[in-house]
Amino acid sequence: MNQTVKIILVEDELYNLRLLEGMIKKLRPEWEIVQTFDSVKESVDWLRNNVHPDLFFMDVQLADGLCFSIFDQVEIKSMVIFTTAYDNYAIRAFKVNSIDYLLKPFKEKDLVAAIQKFENLVALSTGRVQKQDYSEILEAIRGGEKKYRKRFLISKGEAFYKLPVEDIAYFYSENRVTTAVTFNRQNHVIDFSLEALEEQLEPAEFFRANRQIIVNIHATEKIENYFGGKLKVKLNPPIEEPVIVSRLKATDFKQWMGR
Structure with a gap:
């Protein structure tokens, strides 16, 4: 895929944001990072008034809440690759209900696989994808969180x-x-x-x-x-x-x- 893909990164940890930016620029230098946001509010404010990108990389846990609050306030038709520190209990939900996910700390091979999956889906669907259902992911995160010793x-x-x-x-x-x-x-x-x-x-x-x-x-x-x-x-x-x-x-x- 040589065409310019417009993407938005939603990530509240500066280290992870810079790491992801660098990896994407290395793997797909022709892609355009349109915006980066670190909160639900900032994302919603911009998305209400601007053309949406082809692809989001979206951290699940943001400073002001879970990223799914964005979908409650703005209709998102773009593809989404989630980034998350959650392991085990939520992974099945991510696999079933999203384009792909990246587990922190990011690994280049995982990003390569996620990008290739996105490109394959675009090629097969001519850019059109069904609206994704994130309810199972949200349920897995809220209901399946591991309880740590206090x-x-x-x-x-x-x-x-x-x-x-x-x-x-x-x-x-x-x-x-x-x-x-x-x-x-x-x-x-x-x-x-x-x-x-x-x-x-x-x-x-x-x-x-x-x-x-x-x-x-x-x-x-x-x-x-x-x-x-x-x-x-x-x-x-x-x-x-x-x-x-x-x-x-x-x-x-x-x-x-x-x-």
């Missing part, structure tokens, strides 16, 4: 106490013992492995930096470039051993920090 029950002597997750700066594992360190520098042994904790903790708040530690985003004071493409993380409260993020995880970690 607190732990810890013991001191003969007594038990609640330890809110937001009070924990990081979890580290040593000699198969997992310890939670709070922001006020108290240590508590937790009866879960780091692997188990990864499944229980809100991924927007906690990141598995390496095999030994999971860090709270509010405990990450500074990150520095380290040799071999790795990152060195300074935590507050500090930890004795340096926290090193591998080269393979470095991009994901920086993206997580910038959300």
Whole structure:
């Protein structure tokens, strides 16, 4: 497809917006990015008064609500590729009810596949597509969201106490013992492995930096470039051993920090 395709990007995370812009310009330099928006309101205001594009790349969760609010206020006949950090429970709904979806962090091969799917659909339908039904996606997101742990029950002597997750700066594992360190520098042994904790903790708040530690985003004071493409993380409260993020995880970690 060599013709100019007009697109709009709706994304409220600047890092992801710039990443997606760069990937699209590399893969389809002839495409025109007409506008970029970071909110439902901004999108609706523009779409009510302007010609719609051929294709949207649209983040599901925007700063002022879910992107589906846009469809409630403006009739969208263009094709849509959703971008989302949601995993597992909503993926089936995206596959069935949208042109395609891109899971964050973006991968070029996934964008290539989504673009090719769009181009194939345009070629088969001469540009006309049936109005898409997003109700199942919305239901999957609202009704199927994973519930993350809010607190732990810890013991001191003969007594038990609640330890809110937001009070924990990081979890580290040593000699198969997992310890939670709070922001006020108290240590508590937790009866879960780091692997188990990864499944229980809100991924927007906690990141598995390496095999030994999971860090709270509010405990990450500074990150520095380290040799071999790795990152060195300074935590507050500090930890004795340096926290090193591998080269393979470095991009994901920086993206997580910038959300």
